[in-house]
Amino acid sequence: MSFENQENQTNQVTSPKASSNKTESHNPVQCRLSEMFSTEPKPKKIKPNPTKESNFKVYLFLSVFFFxxxxxxxxxxxxxxxxxxxxxxxxLRYGTSYKICMAEECRIPPGAKYMCSKAEVGKEVQNYCLKCFEDADLDVNDWEQKENTNPxxxxxxxxxxxxxxxxxxxxxxxxxxxxxxxxxxxxxxxxxMMREVGTVNKDACAKFMTKKLNEFIVANNQEKRHQQPVTVVSFSEQKEVDTSEMCPELDASDFTTKYSETVKFVYRAIYVYYRIDGIDVPFFSMFVSEYPSHAGQSWCIINYLDTVPYFKSEGIKRGAMHGEIILTYIDYMKSIGYENAHIWSNPPEQGNDYIFNLHPDYQKVPGSKWIERLKGKDDGIIQSFKTFEEKMGENAFKSCVDIPIFPESLWSNVMIEANFETSYKKCFMKKLQVLYKKHAVDNFWINLNKSSGPQPTIPALYPHSIMGDRMMFLDKCAEMNLEFSTLRRAKFSSVYLIELMHDADYF
Structure with a gap:
C-alpha cells in the first residue's frame, strides 16, 4: 500500500471525530458536562519552551550554586x-619574611639558606644563618639545611x-x-563583596579620628574632585599586668610602692584605611596603651607603628599624613582628659614587619628623627615635646624609679635587661648609664595641653580576637598569605580582612 493511500484512509477515519468535536464546541454546557464525566485521562498542558535568552539567564543563576x-x-x-x-x-610564589638568627643582631633574608634544628626547644624554632652556624661549632647531625622561601x-x-x-x-x-x-x-x-570597612563598631576614638582626618584631606588636597575618604577602625580591650613583671627585681619594692601591685590599662589597635579603586586598603596601623591613672598621672603610649606606601593624595605627602594621624590620636586623648604621651621612635629594619605582613621592596624606612617634625604645638595639642636627654638635663629623673615605665615599653625592657646581666646594684646603675646614652634621643616625652574634659576613665571596649592583637594579626596574615608587598595583593588582603573584621569566626 502506498503512502498516499495510508494517509487517505487515516483522514477518513479521523474525520468523523473531528466533525463531532466541531459540533460539540457549539454547545458549551454539553462540552463542560462531557469533560466532568469523561473517563479518558486529561491531556497534560504543555507550557511553551523558554527562549534561548531566558535559558541562559537560568543557567547563569543556577551555576552560581551548583557548579x-x-x-x-x-x-x-x-x-x-x-x-x-x-x-x-x-x-606567582608568595613572599616570606626575614627569619631570626639565633646569633645576636643577625637575620636570615628571603631566599637565603640556613640551618634549622631538628629538635624543637619548646615552641621556639632554632635557626642559624650559615655563617653564624659555622662560628657556633654545633653538631651538623642535629641540624638540617633549609631555604627561606614560601612554597x-x-x-x-x-x-x-x-x-x-x-x-x-x-x-x-x-x-x-x-x-x-x-x-x-x-x-x-x-x-x-564587602569592599568597604563601613561601621564596625561605635568606638569614639575611631569616629573622632575619621572625621578629623577627612577634614585634613579636604583642606589640603589640591584635586577636590578625586579625593578619596579615609576610615579609621579601632579595637580595644582592658588588660592587667603585675608590676613585678615590668620592673627590675633590684627595685621591685620601690616600683610596687609607686604603681601598686598591678597596673591596669586599655590596649588599643588602630587601623587607617584609604579607598583605592573602590576597596578600603589599610595603609597605617599602630598599637597603643592607655593608662587613665598611672602613679597619679594619665598616659597614652604608642608601642608599635607600621605603614605601607598606598596613600596617595595630591598635595599631601605620606609622611605628613602619617604625622597627622599620630597627632589626631593624641588630640583625641587630650579631649578626654589625658595629660601625657610617650613615643619610642624605633623604626623596623628593612624587611622586618611590625604589623603589616611583607612590605614592598621599594618602601623606604623612615629615620628615627621623623617624629620630631610633628607640628602639635601650633595646633594647640602639645604643650612640650622633649627627648629623654632633655628630660635628664632638667634633672627630671633622679633615679630609675622616677622614670615612668609601662608593660613591654622601652624603659621597662631596658631595666629588665640591665638587671638580667647583673644582680649588683652598682653594676646595674653603671649598665643603665650606658643604656641612657644609647636611647638619649630616640624616645620622646610629651605633655599635652590641658583639656576641659572629664577625668580619664576606662572607655567602652570593642575587642577583636585577631585584629585587636598584634601578634595574632601578623600570624593570621602569614598563615593565609595575606601580603601587602604589592597593591594587587594588598587589595585581596583588605577584602579578606574586612570580612574577618566583621566576623572573627567566619574563616
Whole structure:
C-alpha cells in the first residue's frame, strides 16, 4: 500500500471525530458536562519552551550554586598553552619574611639558606644563618639545611561558566572552598563583596579620628574632585599586668610602692584605611596603651607603628599624613582628659614587619628623627615635646624609679635587661648609664595641653580576637598569605580582612 493511500484512509477515519468535536464546541454546557464525566485521562498542558535568552539567564543563576569548578595550584595550573585571563603574571610564589638568627643582631633574608634544628626547644624554632652556624661549632647531625622561601603559589581557579582561568587574588575570591564564578559572568558577586570597612563598631576614638582626618584631606588636597575618604577602625580591650613583671627585681619594692601591685590599662589597635579603586586598603596601623591613672598621672603610649606606601593624595605627602594621624590620636586623648604621651621612635629594619605582613621592596624606612617634625604645638595639642636627654638635663629623673615605665615599653625592657646581666646594684646603675646614652634621643616625652574634659576613665571596649592583637594579626596574615608587598595583593588582603573584621569566626 502506498503512502498516499495510508494517509487517505487515516483522514477518513479521523474525520468523523473531528466533525463531532466541531459540533460539540457549539454547545458549551454539553462540552463542560462531557469533560466532568469523561473517563479518558486529561491531556497534560504543555507550557511553551523558554527562549534561548531566558535559558541562559537560568543557567547563569543556577551555576552560581551548583557548579563545582576545578581548582588548580602550583605549576599544574597552566599546562601546555594555558594562560590566565585576568593578567599576564604566571607562577606567582608568595613572599616570606626575614627569619631570626639565633646569633645576636643577625637575620636570615628571603631566599637565603640556613640551618634549622631538628629538635624543637619548646615552641621556639632554632635557626642559624650559615655563617653564624659555622662560628657556633654545633653538631651538623642535629641540624638540617633549609631555604627561606614560601612554597605556596597563588591559586588559579576556573570559572564554572566561561571556563577561563583566573588568579584568585586578581578576582578577590576570598571564599576558597566555594564554587567560583568570575565577575564577568556574575556581576552580582562583585556587588555583594564587602569592599568597604563601613561601621564596625561605635568606638569614639575611631569616629573622632575619621572625621578629623577627612577634614585634613579636604583642606589640603589640591584635586577636590578625586579625593578619596579615609576610615579609621579601632579595637580595644582592658588588660592587667603585675608590676613585678615590668620592673627590675633590684627595685621591685620601690616600683610596687609607686604603681601598686598591678597596673591596669586599655590596649588599643588602630587601623587607617584609604579607598583605592573602590576597596578600603589599610595603609597605617599602630598599637597603643592607655593608662587613665598611672602613679597619679594619665598616659597614652604608642608601642608599635607600621605603614605601607598606598596613600596617595595630591598635595599631601605620606609622611605628613602619617604625622597627622599620630597627632589626631593624641588630640583625641587630650579631649578626654589625658595629660601625657610617650613615643619610642624605633623604626623596623628593612624587611622586618611590625604589623603589616611583607612590605614592598621599594618602601623606604623612615629615620628615627621623623617624629620630631610633628607640628602639635601650633595646633594647640602639645604643650612640650622633649627627648629623654632633655628630660635628664632638667634633672627630671633622679633615679630609675622616677622614670615612668609601662608593660613591654622601652624603659621597662631596658631595666629588665640591665638587671638580667647583673644582680649588683652598682653594676646595674653603671649598665643603665650606658643604656641612657644609647636611647638619649630616640624616645620622646610629651605633655599635652590641658583639656576641659572629664577625668580619664576606662572607655567602652570593642575587642577583636585577631585584629585587636598584634601578634595574632601578623600570624593570621602569614598563615593565609595575606601580603601587602604589592597593591594587587594588598587589595585581596583588605577584602579578606574586612570580612574577618566583621566576623572573627567566619574563616
Amino acid at each position: 563545582k569548578p576545578t581548582r588548580f595550584t602550583g605549576k599544574v595550573t597552566l599546562n601546555f598553552f594555558q594562560t590566565t585571563k585576568c593578567c599576564n603574571l604566571n607562577d 605556596a603559589l597563588e591559586e588559579i581557579e576556573e570559572c564554572g561558566i566561561c571556563r577561563e582561568l583566573f588568579h584568585r587574588v586578581c578576582e578577590l575570591n576570598i571564599r576558597s572552598k566555594s564554587s567560583f564564578i568570575c565577575t564577568t559572568c556574575s556581576p552580582l558577586r562583585l556587588l555583594n
